[in-house]
Protein backbone atom coordinates (compact mmCIF):
# COMPACT_ATOMS: atom_id res chain seq x y z
CA UNK A 1 0.00 0.00 0.00
CA UNK A 2 1.27 3.44 -0.86
CA UNK A 3 0.89 5.38 2.33
CA UNK A 4 1.29 8.82 0.91
CA UNK A 5 -1.38 8.23 -1.71
CA UNK A 6 -3.86 7.51 1.04
CA UNK A 7 -2.73 10.32 3.23
CA UNK A 8 -2.91 12.83 0.42
CA UNK A 9 -6.67 12.43 0.23
CA UNK A 10 -7.17 13.91 3.67
CA UNK A 11 -9.25 17.02 3.08
CA UNK A 12 -7.25 20.16 3.66
CA UNK A 13 -10.35 22.23 4.32
CA UNK A 14 -10.47 23.36 7.93
CA UNK A 15 -13.90 23.75 9.46
CA UNK A 16 -12.45 26.47 11.62
CA UNK A 17 -14.85 28.05 14.03
CA UNK A 18 -12.33 30.70 14.98
CA UNK A 19 -13.17 34.26 14.03
CA UNK A 20 -11.42 36.00 11.14
CA UNK A 21 -7.72 36.63 11.70
CA UNK A 22 -6.60 40.27 11.43
CA UNK A 23 -4.33 40.95 8.46
CA UNK A 24 -0.64 40.37 9.11
CA UNK A 25 -1.28 37.87 11.89
CA UNK A 26 -0.86 34.11 11.54
CA UNK A 27 -4.00 32.03 12.01
CA UNK A 28 -3.87 30.28 15.39
CA UNK A 29 -2.93 26.61 15.11
CA UNK A 30 -5.93 24.34 15.60
CA UNK A 31 -5.71 22.01 18.58
CA UNK A 32 -6.23 18.29 17.85
CA UNK A 33 -6.80 15.83 20.68
CA UNK A 34 -5.41 12.30 20.42
CA UNK A 35 -4.74 9.18 22.45
CA UNK A 36 -1.39 10.01 24.09
CA UNK A 37 1.25 10.15 25.26
CA UNK A 38 3.78 11.18 22.61
CA UNK A 39 4.66 8.32 20.24
CA UNK A 40 1.27 6.61 19.76
CA UNK A 41 -0.04 5.52 16.39
CA UNK A 42 -2.82 8.03 16.96
CA UNK A 43 -0.23 10.79 17.10
CA UNK A 44 1.31 9.53 13.83
CA UNK A 45 -2.16 9.63 12.27
CA UNK A 46 -2.77 13.14 13.56
CA UNK A 47 0.60 14.40 12.20
CA UNK A 48 -0.28 12.96 8.80
CA UNK A 49 -3.80 14.41 8.78
CA UNK A 50 -3.10 17.82 10.27
CA UNK A 51 0.64 18.61 10.22
CA UNK A 52 -0.11 22.21 11.24
CA UNK A 53 -2.09 21.26 14.36
CA UNK A 54 -1.06 21.50 17.99
CA UNK A 55 -1.44 18.03 19.51
CA UNK A 56 -3.32 17.58 22.78
CA UNK A 57 -2.45 14.15 24.26
CA UNK A 58 -5.33 12.52 26.19
CA UNK A 59 -5.40 9.53 28.54
CA UNK A 60 -7.85 7.52 26.43
CA UNK A 61 -10.04 7.72 23.32
CA UNK A 62 -13.22 8.94 25.10
CA UNK A 63 -11.16 11.72 26.73
CA UNK A 64 -9.88 12.81 23.30
CA UNK A 65 -13.46 12.98 22.00
CA UNK A 66 -14.60 14.79 25.13
CA UNK A 67 -11.89 17.43 24.58
CA UNK A 68 -13.66 18.23 21.29
CA UNK A 69 -17.09 18.43 22.93
CA UNK A 70 -15.83 20.73 25.65
CA UNK A 71 -14.13 23.04 23.13
CA UNK A 72 -10.65 22.33 24.48
CA UNK A 73 -9.78 20.98 21.01
CA UNK A 74 -11.13 21.80 17.56
CA UNK A 75 -10.87 18.16 16.50
CA UNK A 76 -9.66 14.73 17.55
CA UNK A 77 -8.07 11.94 15.52
CA UNK A 78 -9.15 8.52 16.82
CA UNK A 79 -8.71 4.92 15.59
CA UNK A 80 -11.93 3.27 14.36
CA UNK A 81 -10.94 -0.11 12.90
CA UNK A 82 -7.95 -2.13 11.79
CA UNK A 83 -7.63 -4.53 8.89
CA UNK A 84 -6.69 -7.53 11.06
CA UNK A 85 -8.98 -7.39 14.10
CA UNK A 86 -11.79 -5.07 13.01
CA UNK A 87 -13.48 -2.46 15.16
CA UNK A 88 -11.99 -0.42 17.98
CA UNK A 89 -15.14 -0.83 20.05
CA UNK A 90 -14.41 1.93 22.56
CA UNK A 91 -14.50 4.42 19.66
CA UNK A 92 -17.72 2.96 18.24
CA UNK A 93 -19.41 3.13 21.63
CA UNK A 94 -18.31 6.70 22.24
CA UNK A 95 -19.89 7.68 18.91
CA UNK A 96 -23.11 5.87 19.81
CA UNK A 97 -23.53 6.88 23.47
CA UNK A 98 -21.57 10.09 23.88
CA UNK A 99 -22.86 13.53 22.98
CA UNK A 100 -23.08 13.94 19.20
CA UNK A 101 -19.87 14.43 17.19
CA UNK A 102 -19.25 14.35 13.43
CA UNK A 103 -16.61 12.50 11.42
CA UNK A 104 -15.12 14.92 8.88
CA UNK A 105 -12.20 12.94 7.45
CA UNK A 106 -10.35 9.65 7.55
CA UNK A 107 -6.84 8.27 7.13
CA UNK A 108 -5.49 4.77 6.49
CA UNK A 109 -2.28 4.32 8.45
CA UNK A 110 -0.06 1.29 7.80
CA UNK A 111 1.05 0.12 11.24
CA UNK A 112 4.16 -1.82 12.25
CA UNK A 113 4.78 -3.14 15.73
CA UNK A 114 8.09 -3.58 17.57
CA UNK A 115 8.90 -5.14 20.91
CA UNK A 116 10.63 -2.44 22.96
CA UNK A 117 12.64 -3.01 26.13
CA UNK A 118 15.31 -1.37 28.27
CA UNK A 119 18.91 -1.52 27.00
CA UNK A 120 20.52 -4.89 27.74
CA UNK A 121 17.27 -6.90 27.78
CA UNK A 122 17.04 -9.91 25.47
CA UNK A 123 14.02 -11.82 24.25
CA UNK A 124 14.67 -14.61 26.76
CA UNK A 125 14.54 -12.14 29.69
CA UNK A 126 11.03 -10.90 28.88
CA UNK A 127 8.34 -12.15 31.25
CA UNK A 128 5.84 -9.26 31.30
CA UNK A 129 4.70 -7.52 28.12
CA UNK A 130 2.43 -4.49 28.10
CA UNK A 131 0.55 -2.72 25.29
CA UNK A 132 -2.74 -1.40 23.96
CA UNK A 133 -5.24 -4.26 23.34
CA UNK A 134 -5.37 -3.47 19.60
CA UNK A 135 -1.60 -4.02 19.40
CA UNK A 136 -1.67 -7.17 21.55
CA UNK A 137 -4.34 -8.81 19.39
CA UNK A 138 -2.40 -8.02 16.20
CA UNK A 139 0.79 -9.68 17.55
CA UNK A 140 -0.79 -12.88 18.92
CA UNK A 141 1.27 -15.28 16.80
CA UNK A 142 4.56 -13.64 17.76
CA UNK A 143 3.66 -13.72 21.45
CA UNK A 144 2.57 -17.38 21.30
CA UNK A 145 5.66 -18.42 19.35
CA UNK A 146 8.43 -16.34 20.97
CA UNK A 147 7.08 -15.54 24.45
CA UNK A 148 4.65 -18.36 25.29
CA UNK A 149 5.15 -17.97 29.05
CA UNK A 150 5.03 -14.18 29.19
CA UNK A 151 2.15 -12.43 30.94
CA UNK A 152 0.55 -9.89 28.59
CA UNK A 153 -0.99 -6.83 30.22
CA UNK A 154 -3.31 -4.33 28.51
CA UNK A 155 -2.45 -0.63 28.67
CA UNK A 156 -4.21 2.60 27.71
CA UNK A 157 -1.89 3.08 24.70
CA UNK A 158 1.21 1.64 23.04
CA UNK A 159 3.34 4.68 23.85
CA UNK A 160 2.02 4.78 27.42
CA UNK A 161 3.18 1.17 27.71
CA UNK A 162 6.62 2.08 26.32
CA UNK A 163 6.88 4.98 28.77
CA UNK A 164 5.98 2.63 31.67
CA UNK A 165 8.66 0.14 30.57
CA UNK A 166 11.28 2.93 30.50
CA UNK A 167 10.60 3.95 34.10
CA UNK A 168 13.11 2.83 36.75
CA UNK A 169 11.74 -0.12 38.73
CA UNK A 170 9.03 -0.75 36.11
CA UNK A 171 7.04 -3.97 36.72
CA UNK A 172 7.04 -4.51 32.91
CA UNK A 173 9.85 -5.94 30.75
CA UNK A 174 8.71 -4.93 27.28
CA UNK A 175 6.09 -2.98 25.36
CA UNK A 176 4.60 -3.50 21.92
CA UNK A 177 4.65 -0.12 20.21
CA UNK A 178 5.64 1.94 17.18
CA UNK A 179 9.46 1.92 16.76
CA UNK A 180 9.21 5.73 17.15
CA UNK A 181 8.33 5.16 20.82
CA UNK A 182 11.78 3.54 21.32
CA UNK A 183 13.39 6.89 20.46
CA UNK A 184 10.97 8.89 22.54
CA UNK A 185 11.38 6.78 25.69
CA UNK A 186 15.01 5.61 25.31
CA UNK A 187 14.21 1.95 24.67
CA UNK A 188 15.68 -0.57 22.22
CA UNK A 189 13.90 -2.75 19.64
CA UNK A 190 14.27 -6.35 20.82
CA UNK A 191 12.19 -7.55 17.86
CA UNK A 192 10.95 -5.64 14.82
CA UNK A 193 7.83 -5.96 12.68
CA UNK A 194 6.20 -8.52 14.97
CA UNK A 195 2.61 -8.14 13.68
CA UNK A 196 0.82 -11.32 12.58
CA UNK A 197 0.51 -9.68 9.17
CA UNK A 198 3.05 -7.24 7.82
CA UNK A 199 0.50 -5.20 5.88
CA UNK A 200 -2.00 -4.16 8.55
CA UNK A 201 -3.70 -0.82 8.27
CA UNK A 202 -5.61 1.15 10.89
CA UNK A 203 -8.38 3.51 9.83
CA UNK A 204 -8.40 6.73 11.83
CA UNK A 205 -11.12 9.36 11.67
CA UNK A 206 -11.12 13.07 12.37
CA UNK A 207 -13.92 14.09 14.71
CA UNK A 208 -15.38 17.57 15.14
CA UNK A 209 -18.31 19.23 16.84
CA UNK A 210 -21.49 19.24 14.72
CA UNK A 211 -21.28 21.82 11.94
CA UNK A 212 -21.22 22.06 8.16
CA UNK A 213 -20.35 18.78 6.43
CA UNK A 214 -17.41 18.31 4.07
CA UNK A 215 -18.57 18.84 0.47
CA UNK A 216 -19.21 15.69 -1.59
CA UNK A 217 -16.16 14.65 -3.64
CA UNK A 218 -17.63 11.70 -5.57
CA UNK A 219 -15.54 9.32 -3.42
CA UNK A 220 -17.10 9.64 0.03
CA UNK A 221 -18.12 7.49 2.95
CA UNK A 222 -21.10 7.90 5.27
CA UNK A 223 -21.29 6.53 8.82
CA UNK A 224 -24.47 5.99 10.87
CA UNK A 225 -25.61 4.21 14.00
CA UNK A 226 -29.10 2.64 14.01
CA UNK A 227 -31.17 1.46 16.97
CA UNK A 228 -34.04 -0.96 16.24
CA UNK A 229 -37.64 -0.02 17.10
CA UNK A 230 -38.33 -3.56 18.25
CA UNK A 231 -36.75 -6.98 17.93
CA UNK A 232 -38.47 -9.03 15.21
CA UNK A 233 -37.52 -11.51 12.48
CA UNK A 234 -35.94 -9.69 9.55
CA UNK A 235 -35.22 -6.43 11.41
CA UNK A 236 -31.61 -6.39 10.22
CA UNK A 237 -32.68 -7.39 6.72
CA UNK A 238 -35.11 -4.46 6.61
CA UNK A 239 -32.31 -2.04 7.46
CA UNK A 240 -29.96 -3.60 4.90
CA UNK A 241 -32.75 -3.38 2.32
CA UNK A 242 -32.76 0.43 2.63
CA UNK A 243 -29.17 0.42 1.31
CA UNK A 244 -29.39 -2.45 -1.19
CA UNK A 245 -32.54 -1.26 -2.97
CA UNK A 246 -30.77 2.03 -3.73
CA UNK A 247 -27.60 0.32 -4.95
CA UNK A 248 -25.49 1.45 -1.98
CA UNK A 249 -22.48 -0.63 -1.05
CA UNK A 250 -21.74 -1.05 2.66
CA UNK A 251 -18.08 -0.87 3.69
CA UNK A 252 -18.53 -1.89 7.34
CA UNK A 253 -21.28 -3.25 9.55
CA UNK A 254 -20.95 -3.87 13.26
CA UNK A 255 -23.36 -4.91 15.96
CA UNK A 256 -22.87 -3.58 19.49
CA UNK A 257 -24.83 -4.43 22.63
CA UNK A 258 -27.57 -1.98 23.61
CA UNK A 259 -26.57 -2.70 27.25
CA UNK A 260 -30.20 -3.70 28.01
CA UNK A 261 -29.55 -7.45 28.20
CA UNK A 262 -28.21 -10.43 26.29
CA UNK A 263 -29.34 -10.61 22.67
CA UNK A 264 -30.08 -6.90 22.29
CA UNK A 265 -27.95 -5.07 19.76
CA UNK A 266 -27.71 -1.87 17.75
CA UNK A 267 -25.79 -1.42 14.50
CA UNK A 268 -23.04 0.69 12.99
CA UNK A 269 -23.08 1.08 9.20
CA UNK A 270 -20.49 2.64 6.91
CA UNK A 271 -21.58 2.97 3.30
CA UNK A 272 -20.26 4.43 0.08
CA UNK A 273 -21.46 7.90 -0.87
CA UNK A 274 -22.40 11.22 0.73
CA UNK A 275 -25.66 12.18 2.47
CA UNK A 276 -25.98 15.02 -0.08
CA UNK A 277 -26.40 12.38 -2.81
CA UNK A 278 -30.02 11.42 -3.41
CA UNK A 279 -29.67 7.65 -3.02
CA UNK A 280 -27.75 7.99 0.28
CA UNK A 281 -30.06 10.66 1.69
CA UNK A 282 -33.06 8.57 0.69
CA UNK A 283 -31.62 5.43 2.31
CA UNK A 284 -30.91 7.26 5.57
CA UNK A 285 -34.43 8.73 5.55
CA UNK A 286 -35.72 5.18 5.01
CA UNK A 287 -33.67 3.94 7.97
CA UNK A 288 -35.02 6.82 10.03
CA UNK A 289 -38.60 5.73 9.23
CA UNK A 290 -38.07 2.15 10.39
CA UNK A 291 -35.64 2.62 13.31
CA UNK A 292 -36.14 3.92 16.83
CA UNK A 293 -33.12 6.21 16.34
CA UNK A 294 -30.58 6.86 13.62
CA UNK A 295 -27.49 8.78 14.58
CA UNK A 296 -25.78 10.38 11.58
CA UNK A 297 -22.00 10.31 12.20
CA UNK A 298 -20.92 12.09 9.03
CA UNK A 299 -20.18 12.02 5.30
CA UNK A 300 -16.53 12.59 4.44
CA UNK A 301 -13.97 11.89 1.69
CA UNK A 302 -12.65 8.33 1.54
CA UNK A 303 -8.93 8.04 2.22
CA UNK A 304 -8.51 5.59 -0.67
CA UNK A 305 -10.49 7.86 -3.05
CA UNK A 306 -12.47 4.86 -4.37
CA UNK A 307 -15.57 6.00 -6.23
CA UNK A 308 -18.77 3.97 -5.97
CA UNK A 309 -20.24 2.22 -8.99
CA UNK A 310 -23.61 3.89 -9.53
CA UNK A 311 -26.24 1.32 -10.45
CA UNK A 312 -28.67 2.31 -13.19
CA UNK A 313 -31.64 4.16 -11.71
CA UNK A 314 -29.82 5.31 -8.55
CA UNK A 315 -27.99 8.45 -9.75
CA UNK A 316 -28.99 11.94 -8.54
CA UNK A 317 -30.36 12.58 -12.04
CA UNK A 318 -32.53 9.45 -11.90
CA UNK A 319 -33.94 10.52 -8.50
CA UNK A 320 -34.61 14.07 -9.78
CA UNK A 321 -36.30 12.77 -12.92
CA UNK A 322 -38.47 10.40 -10.87
CA UNK A 323 -39.46 13.22 -8.48
CA UNK A 324 -40.43 15.38 -11.45
CA UNK A 325 -42.46 12.53 -12.96
CA UNK A 326 -44.27 12.07 -9.63
CA UNK A 327 -45.01 15.80 -9.45
CA UNK A 328 -46.57 15.64 -12.93
CA UNK A 329 -48.64 12.57 -12.07
CA UNK A 330 -49.91 14.19 -8.89
CA UNK A 331 -50.90 17.22 -10.93
CA UNK A 332 -52.86 14.97 -13.27
CA UNK A 333 -50.43 15.66 -16.16
CA UNK A 334 -50.51 12.08 -17.39
Ligand SMILES: O=C(O)C(=O)Cc1ccccc1
Nearest residue numbers: 040041042132134135157158
Ligand atom coordinates in the same frame (compact mmCIF):
# COMPACT_ATOMS: atom_id res chain seq x y z
O1 LIG B 1 -1.98 2.97 21.39
C1 LIG B 1 -1.78 3.56 20.31
O2 LIG B 1 -0.67 3.85 19.85
C2 LIG B 1 -2.96 3.96 19.52
O3 LIG B 1 -2.94 4.95 18.85
C3 LIG B 1 -4.08 2.96 19.45
C4 LIG B 1 -3.68 1.92 18.45
C5 LIG B 1 -3.11 0.72 18.87
C6 LIG B 1 -2.72 -0.21 17.90
C7 LIG B 1 -2.88 0.05 16.57
C8 LIG B 1 -3.43 1.26 16.16
C9 LIG B 1 -3.84 2.20 17.11
